[in-house]
Amino acid sequence: MFDLIRQDIQNNTLKETYGDIKVYTKSLSRDGDDALVMVRKDGKKQLLALSHSGLFQELEGEDGGEWKLAPLTHGNRLVLNAHFPYTVPQANTARKNSMGLGDRLGEATPGHIAALGDAEVFPIFAQQSIRELNFTARTYDDVVDAAAFAVFQEGYKTGYGADGDHLKTKEDIVKTLAMGATMITLDSSEKIDNSISGLSAKAQEEKYKTLDPEVQKTYEDLYLDKTVEIPGLTLTLTKETLLRDVLIYHSALDFITEVYEEIIRDYPRPVDFEVSIDETVTPTDVEAHYLIAAELKRRGVVISTMAPRFLGEFQKGIDYIGDLDVFEADLKKHVSISEAFGYRLSIHSGSDKFSIFPILARNIPQTFHVKTAGTSWLEFIHVLAEHEPKLYRDIRRYALQAFPEATKSYHVTTDLTAIKDVDKIPDGELPRELKDNNVRQLLLITFGFILRDTDDEGNFLFKHKLERAFRIYEEEYKEHLKAHIGRHLDLLSFR
Structure with a gap:
């Protein structure tokens, strides 16, 4: 039959x-x-x-x-999982190069699969943070459901992961793992004291004295004025450096340890455990990275990846902002530490950072992880600009209204004064707007308002129109993603 x-x-x-x-x-x-x-x-x-x-x-x-x-x-997805195991997300136990491919709409994964082709990369098709779930009115079950059905649709049988992205509480981690997450990105930003860098040396020293004496003694006995030599790097943690970094990170280290010991270590299936320390006011210097890595090892915390805050600006949906030579020199130091301690580096807000992709490829001898998300949403907006100019204009105008509120959740340097009046742009020129960094950031950070906002009668302003447009332009969107994400893969040397 x-x-x-x-x-x-x-x-x-x-x-x-x-x-x-x-x-x-x-x-x-x-x-x-x-x-x-x-x-x-x-x-x-x-x-x-x-x-x-x-x-x-x-x-x-x-x-x-x-x-x-x-x-x-959701129920039918669980049936699908039971009969076709390749539709079940899994951990990246082979430690392959990996890419987070977040999907705001729940419709991007077929295009992501088309982009992957035969690339030697482990994809994380299901990737959403609590913030993004709130913006899109989705649950993590919805995210995994969409990924699993897309994997089945495209006959993709080589394995994929599901990342509970930027989780901040133990409760959220437990819930997300129960929903099928195979990767946990622990965002310890609320335990990182960002006020320390702004204090004078004297004020830092006074604050340090308020710590438990046993905490001070432990760190000082282990690290103070010790010269560390690892392949490619020699460093010394001076009193000033150690004092500052302990104040900034010691609570975060305690929290990471608790999460690992209480949830991750004895979890009944493999979990990729990522530690994110990129949500800080200042970049992660090499001494801080070493201290965190050494402490985690001493405490028996095994991590899969770590996301430092690198030098320069990693803003959403646009290329890297900063000195490439300085970035490369600093990256080599972080690579040395990650290699010495046996975990992979993770690059957050990796969408469209085309200028640094070759730098990552030639300087990281093992494998690494890159997170993307918003750029796939922008590719759908690009499709609208090509085929639905009226809808695109309506969205663009609304994005300007939503922008001030959106900036409370995202750091961008968008210059709204440089953005043209959308009603004065001919239809055929609208797609070119998506090459402008200001327009890209405007439309990226307001995605949640575009997807969830309603009129006075409770009707969605755009959500149903976007769903209709997707049905019509499904193949066009797939081709856009194939080309755009494909460019990421090529420059990262992931093929």
Whole structure:
């Protein structure tokens, strides 16, 4: 029977039975006597199951006797996971080069898969922070559901991960792991004391004296005035340096240790544990990185990746801002520390940082992780600029209204005065706007307002219009992502 179904799909004869239907041919899969394929019918993606064995019976949906149309619900995703293990997210246990491919819409993963091709990279298709979930009114289950269904749709069987991104509480970590996360990015920013760098040396010393004497003694006995030599790097933690870094990071180190010991260490399945220290006022200097790495090792905390705050500006959706030679020299020091302590470096806000990608590729001898997200949203906006000029203009005008509120959540240096009046730009020139850094940042950081805001009667301003546009321009969006994310992969030497 399976071969007959495959022949029907190849001959495009399923429409004779099911009416106006789009078949995602790469998804056709066999499970015992059942055949399952992803289709789009009546504007919605659904699973089409044929035959009558276990899978057919387990899926919830419209039963037509010899067939069943099953909506893409969370329950049906769990059924899919049970019968097709490649749709279940997993940890990057092979420590491959990896890329976070966040998806604001829940529609980008097919394009991400197209971009990957045969690249030797482990993709994190499900990647959302609590902040982004709140902006998009999604749950982490929704994020993993979308990734799993897309993996099935595209027949992608080489493995993918799910990152609970920038989690700040133990409660959120436990919940996200229970929902299928295979990677936890611990954001310890609320435990990092960003006020220390602004204090005078005398004020720092006075504050240091208020710490528990045992804490002071432990750090001083282990690190004060000790010369450290690791391949490619020699450094000494002076009293001034040690005092400052202990004040900034000691609470964060305690929190990281608690999370590891209470949740991560004995978790029943592999988890990629990333420590993020990039949410600080000043860049992570080499002494601070060494202190954190050495302390985590001393405490028995095993991490997969660490995200320092590198020199320069890593703003959303635009290229790196800073001196490339200075960045490269500093990067080499961080590489030396990560290599010595056995974890991989992670580069946050990695979207569109094209100028530093070759620097990363030639200076990190092992593998590393790069996070992207908002750039895939911008590619969808680019599609609108090409095909839906009125909708694009409406969104662009609304983004200007939402921008002041959006900047409370994102650091950008957008110059609104440099942005042209969208109503004075001819339709054919609208896509060029997406090359302008100011326009890119405007449309990127306001995504949450564009997706969730409603009018006075509670109707979404744009959400349903965007969903309609996606159905129409699904293939165009896929091609945009294939090219744009592909450029990231090429410059990172991930192919």
